[in-house]
Amino acid sequence: MSEPVILTLDQIKQRIDETTLLTDIERGFAWYSEGRTVVPPVGYLAFDPPAAGDVHIKYGYVQGDEYFVVKIASGFAGNLARGLPVTNGLMLLFRQDIGEPAAILLDEGYLTEVRTAVAGAIAARHLARHPVARIGIVGTGGQARFQLRMLPQVTACREVTVWGRSDERLAAFEQEMAQEGFHVETTRDVRHLAATCDLIVTTTSAREPLLRLEDVRPGTHITAMGADAPGKQELDPHLVARADLVVADSVSQCVDHGELAGAVQAGLLDPARIVELGKLLATPDRPPRGADDITIADLTGVAVQDLQIATHVLRGPISRSPGGGG
């Protein structure tokens, strides 16, 4: 009986290679759309205030792969008042052939942020008009930063406009991202952002549309990350309906909640028009986007991203050396 590998957050960060991670997660999306992944319903626990916590237990596997994964992710709103991070969690990998625990990734929720940002970069790579002239980031939180940090994997653009409601948070975002090589303009006018950016990533928990049809220019790609639960909405349903191409990481999830649900329920968007990201990736000879097309990707998060990033971390640099194998 061999004991599982245990990796701390620092060790995990050292084992991430963003370039190959994008490829690993692209492959995962394709497997998901082919029906090769087994992902049962998410487990859930809730704790009353003052903890105000909830816990999601996600688990599953890619058929024929080496491992299955169990991820425990928590969000405890009460931690804010204690000066502790709200999100936390870990991921476990087990061997599919004998059930043995293979690895414990003490990632404190970090891998969820990264795999979410990777999905945004994948959408930008395949859907945005290249070269990108200016990146628009809607929101100033943690995921806004992760999204921006991942985009250099798919675009040379470093010109950024960020929108937020708080001058203080806008200034903090600008300062932090400037240190990482981005040229950041801040704004509290989302129409200004829409008028100047051609790759827009929305990362807020807004419940009213922020981006309106009349504000978005032809040729723009928008990736919506924030609407991960029923009732959240960042995009005008008429904007969704008008888009030339609408992509979802999971059609079934995005019709149930997320940006697309509102447009579908209002009868503005035919669900048959939605293209699943994994299907798009499995179609390399698809026609290129029109220069004036408006494209939208709605990403609600699918468990295969967790499977792929956990396996990526466990395999580490070995699988990425020229002669390496898993």
Place this chain on the structure above:
Amino acid sequence: MSEPVILTLDQIKQRIDETTLLTDIERGFAWYSEGRTVVPPVGYLAFDPPAAGDVHIKYGYVQGDEYFVVKIASGFAGNLARGLPVTNGLMLLFRQDIGEPAAILLDEGYLTEVRTAVAGAIAARHLARHPVARIGIVGTGGQARFQLRMLPQVTACREVTVWGRSDERLAAFEQEMAQEGFHVETTRDVRHLAATCDLIVTTTSAREPLLRLEDVRPGTHITAMGADAPGKQELDPHLVARADLVVADSVSQCVDHGELAGAVQAGLLDPARIVELGKLLATPDRPPRGADDITIADLTGVAVQDLQIATHVLRGPISRSPGGGG
């Protein structure tokens, strides 16, 4: 952010104090019957042959306690051919107040065996006629050993009759348990066991009744451990119907599957007659058993046993020192 305590199987074994563990799990059964535990439906994954594996993910908490628990338990039948243990797994504890991982117990399935044996000892303590004259163990597997090893916590009896179908396995059981201080008689005739034992523990995966009404003497207590899934049965439904007291760890589970389901479905046992173990434990002034009563406990396993044993291990000796706290 403090890192979780990580304990290997050897370290876990050193932190178990059987006497206080019985009390901890008794308290857990009482909390379960009071409705103080939160235990959502079990998560499940399955793998096809040759692995022939399945994985159960159990999670929950006692309201107002310090931790919540996630347990991953696997059984991979294909491991037999590889000479590897079939069962494996681990338990995780997280703080209920801030969600932080507190402990990782790499128990390889050991704690599940122990908490199951503890439930058997609790049933024997409260239901058997004391002093016990002779212990009957039906079955020669791993859980049969764990059950017998735990009984000295509740009885001074060391006289044992063990029933099995294989002379080889009977001899191995006898030899092993003799080294641990038991005087073991082996038999392939379960009627002989029933005729000589007054505390009987059944631990097989039988699908046909082994113990029949006409074979069991007045004054006998029977704990049935084996029928943990639909279709499994160790006791004659007429024996269950005739018993003077029928106890279940979880009435809802035992009416659905387990020993009692058959008798209930055949109309031989009124479900209202079944007493839940935690309710019994919370009634210290209940009348004593009649000397000639036949009593039956059907134990299918409830998640609060996992919660309590995991917390017991994490708290370790500190909580059991005179001035200690959790």
